[in-house]
Amino acid sequence: MSRYLFWGASLPLIAACVLATGFPLPAAAQDEVLKTGVPGKTGGSLTVALRTEPKTLNPVLSVDAASREVIGAMQADLIHINRETQRTEPALATDWKISPDGKRYTLHLRRGVKFSDGAPFDADDVLFSFGLYLDEKLNSPQRDLLLFNDKPLAVAKLDRYSVQFDLPRPYGAGVRLFDGLAMMPRHLLETPYHEGKLAQMWGVNSPAGALAGLGPFRLKEYVPGQRLVLERNPNYWKTDAQGVRLPYLSQLVFSFVASEDAQVVGLQRGEADILERLRADDYSVLQRDAQRRVCLRDLGPGLESIFLFFNLNHLDSAKQPDLAPKQEWFRDLRFRQAVSLAMDRKGMARLVYGGLATPIWTSATPGNKLWVNAALPHPERSIEQARALLQSSGFRWDAQGQLLDAHSRPVAFTILVSSSNAQRSRLATLAVDDLKQLGMDVQVVPMEFRALVDRVLNTKNYEAVLMNIVNGDADPTPEMNLWLSSGEMHLWDLGEAQPATPWEAEIDRLMRAQLVATRFTARKQAYDRVQELALQNLPLIFLLSPNILVAARPTVGNFRPAILEPYALWNADQLFVRPAGSATCQ
């Protein structure tokens, strides 16, 4: 499965803030770490509630959201994407240069940086780290990112504080590549790596002294089933605008609370200070909290999109005889258009998300301001138009109002939905009722999430599915796997040897073009057209993008969540504890 996109259901797969993007690329950059937060007070401790425990603290192996969350606070990368501005900023590299052909990046490292255990950081650590990420045997989730047409990028040391990267081909998203690639301590890990023991290193149970990182915090204590405590890294390299060494907090605690309901209660009672992923239901509960014990932030639509799609796979009709006649309908563009027109997106946002979601028609959500194709129409819901489309395509209705196809077969199908996600089941219920108005007999089939994924990706035994994807970044690069006809996540028709339709061929061409183009306008033009083609042909019928909702207690200073993960902890080094008396929501 792709590491670029992930399903936002019960299985938290790789958040891999593998970002890439097409902001106008500066050929060189200056060391300007943004210091946007207000000056804080040193000391204190904050608690963040996590639903699951991290599986590992090893950045090379981590795939689950909880691990990445914790690792994000312990490690640092060369060039970082500021989650608030969504632009790159210097981190362990102070400045960089890109060659005119777009293939060679030269990075200069920050001098005098020390790991949390006091050992110095230099180019050897960078080389060592990239060696780990590229090692085929370790099978790091980051490895794919560093391969270009199956060829890895090459890393070379120029001097103790300069490193050179050679890419096999130009890369549209540029230095955003480096975000999320933690720099690892060679002095601690080289021996275990050569002994083949790296995969066992840095589990959550490791003694605090065995780990070292360049992030704002370091491991202090792990209590299985209860909490993981990080303490201030005294050697952290960032300072605030006044020159005070960050982080402000002396402790950052991750407490494990399995149920979302319990997390909300914990937040109200002060057992946790920050909740990163709030459900719309809980948001409205907290909103009504008369004592205002919690500050809420509605960041608007994020990068998650929920959509409905039909099984357009080219299958052996002998194996799935029931599906073949139904696929005749699904392949009919007017059928898909009718379905899209019947969807009450506004009603879904209102009834299921309490208005905390935004209707969408393309893969780029309104939260993705830079890439969304604003020129595309948003067809209003219209049952009459939908019925007219069906009629023009040879469908008709019997006396009871049941829709029949040209061969007089009743139009009936099922929509699979993950049973672990209550909101999506409710969306499906609304969709079924919408389609009933077209005379379609549709049934929701809730299914355990992994069984559902297996049907979609492997057995291809399904009719329609309602599911979601979460984009790792605003850039279209993470969507390569979804749109390319050969992509692993080309959900509606997996494993096409050749693009099945002319529009899929055009999307292939456009997506490949945006990947290597270095000019933003060229990339944007290509991706705009991809969105247009997708809307015209509706392989995926996009419905909604839920808003990103974050909550914190008023005592959390510099609480400035962003729509890119980690929503609230991206500025963990600048968070601080405000005195309880003065604390009101900012």
Add this chain to the structure above:
Amino acid sequence: MSRGMHGRLRRALWLVPLAAVHLALLFPGFFAPYDFAEQNRDFPFVAPTRLHCVDAAGAFHLRPFVYALKTDDVSSVVQEDTSRIFPLRFFITGSRYSVLGHWHARLHLFGVERPGRLWLFGTDDFGRDVFSRMLFGGRISVCAGILGAAIALFAGASLGVLAGFYGRGTDAALMRLVELFLALPWLYLLLAVRAILPLRIRTIDAFLLLVAVTGLIGWARPARLVRGMVLSARERGFVLAARSMCASDWHILRRHILPQTYATLLTIAVLLVPQFILAEVTLSFLGLGVSEPIPSWGNLLAQLQSYRVLTSYWWMYLPAATLVMLFLLYHRASSALEKRATQVSV
């Protein structure tokens, strides 16, 4: 004599509400004012409709009435529109429903004219009538619960009696089978079952599946319990006496041993029915139960798992409260039966 009659009548009084409930569950379309799937997207989570006798002008009406509702577009606050009254009517024509799966009808016991609405138990998140959903849901849940429990009890009791009465090899074999059933990882087995079945399951099939699965999983515990009881009963003096008088196995079982187990079986039955009704939620989660928009008591109760629903909408507790009452009635009925059974056997 008259005291006996009186006592019997008093006991039978408990059966009246129970019979009424089951009658309503048998013909939910008639007793429910609305269709279970009918959505009112402008009215999610609306509190139970208020029945009035005095209108906005202060005039008294003998026939209770309701006001239609209106929503404010901006704040989406629901208010009563007092410009017109909608009197409560009996035997009113409304949405079409099927009777016992064969006939269709439009006659409802009570209701109000549109656009007035009579939501006795309020509405759920899609603006569907909770009261109607409860009646329709009960049809599936109660039947599946009772049938499932009956199968589990019958199988459990029969095998338990065999094991307890004949002992030795039979006992050992049956008890190992029981242990096997208790130890099986049902969750995975059911997932596998779901994978084999076609995606579209008709409601009647889903119902039969529910009965089969609950019956199949549920028989092992009663079997063990009954076996224990039979084992002790078979050594009692009157059984040994009967045996010494050359009574047949069947006679001993029927006359002396089985009556000993009735009370326990009834108690288990009363415990199993609600348990099986709730099991439907788990099965629905695995894709084996009934799915939206078809209601079941299991999924009505499951809505209460949401913190928001739990803290914000009191009327969503009404189905749960009604179920508690119903289960109390079952309990009462079973103790009445138990008393009767013991009286008969003495």
